[in-house]
Amino acid sequence: MFKGFLLSLAAGTMCLASSAYSAQAPGTPLVLLTENFPPYNMAKNGKNFAQNQNLEGIAVEVLRETFKRAGIPYSMTLRFPWERIYNLTLENPDYGVFVTARVPEREALFKWVGPIGPDDWVLLARADSPIELTSLEQAGKYRIGAYKSDVIAMSLERQGLKPVIVLRDQDNARKLQAGQIDLWATGDPAGRFLARQVGISGFKTVLRFNKAQLYLALNKEVPDEVVSNLQAALDQLRAEGIVDKIREKYLSIH
Structure with missing residues (x-):
């Protein structure tokens, strides 16, 4: 039931798809799941459920800009607990979870986009x-x-x-x-x-x-072209100093 809810949510709230992405995975937005993990991802109201524009944090803003630049449709949902959203991403072909440490025991379980920041x-x-x-x-x-x-x-x-x-x-x-x-x-x-x-x-x-680095972890069925496009977009944002500006915004206030 929860999976069905997330899929319907994604369909109703997805960003506009680019023609490039449509050719790779027609009509399928990525469902991005996260948890309250400040300052990287958090609900604006502090609760354990939030969607799309009701999320904030370093990773949230970095990924919004990354997906926008790559022209890839997605939705964001913050849920609880972590174990559940992690397993949902392992089980569902169009899912991703963020942020998570890229460590050797997880390397072969996902496709990775990052790093988004240190932890x-x-x-x-x-x-x-x-x-x-x-x-x-x-x-x-x-x-x-x-x-x-x-x-x-x-x-x-x-x-x-x-x-x-x-x-x-x-x-x-x-x-x-x-x-x-x-x-x-x-x-x-x-x-x-x-x-x-x-x-x-x-x-x-x-x-x-x-020392660990935090990433967006994508289900292994996500097309390689999608992963490459996202990584290229993130690399561009980092080269332009946008990732650093987003980090400063949160870390300088708190």
């Missing part, structure tokens, strides 16, 4: 915490909060750590502030942005343990 992996602690770390292994004795089905949480689990999982990453900000966890495994700048959204600041980075 370093960090461990945050309260400002008054005495914790000092030089390696991820040293964090094993602490209570680490992470986000369900997020690549950071999965990476920690693969390395033998046992993070405390929540359904919404901003809940980790509250738990860290309240002393219910010792460390928060999250992205930078996403984690600090999320914390500020719930009125919390003053966390410090005690370990930066990975």
Whole structure:
């Protein structure tokens, strides 16, 4: 039922198709799914459902400009939870999900457009915490909060750590502030942005343990020509400085 809703939504809200795209995939807009992941993608009203113009963020604006320049039709829908929209993209031939880290274990699952921006992996602690770390292994004795089905949480689990999982990453900000966890495994700048959204600041980075790049991940059935056109459009925008201007717009305000 949810899939049918998204497909009908896409048909009703798609951008105008260019003749080039129509020749590759007649009448089929791409259904782009996302979640609340500030400052890259978020609902303007802060809710867990939004469509098209009710979305904002770095990735939202970058992709709008990318699809516009490539002349490719699409719709955007923000849903919750992440695991659901990720799996929908794996299962449906005209779907994409953003933003997601392009890591080796996901490489063969999708076709990729990006990078859209960085998302370093960090461990945050309260400002008054005495914790000092030089390696991820040293964090094993602490209570680490992470986000369900997020690549950071999965990476920690693969390395033998046992993070405390929540359904919404901003809940980790509250738990860290309240002393219910010792460390928060999250992205930078996403984690600090999320914390500020719930009125919390003053966390410090005690370990930066990975550097990741965020992408639009497309179902493998999306035609190669479409992927190439989108990548070329994004590369153009970056060369013209437009991607940097969009990032500055969000990061300088917050």
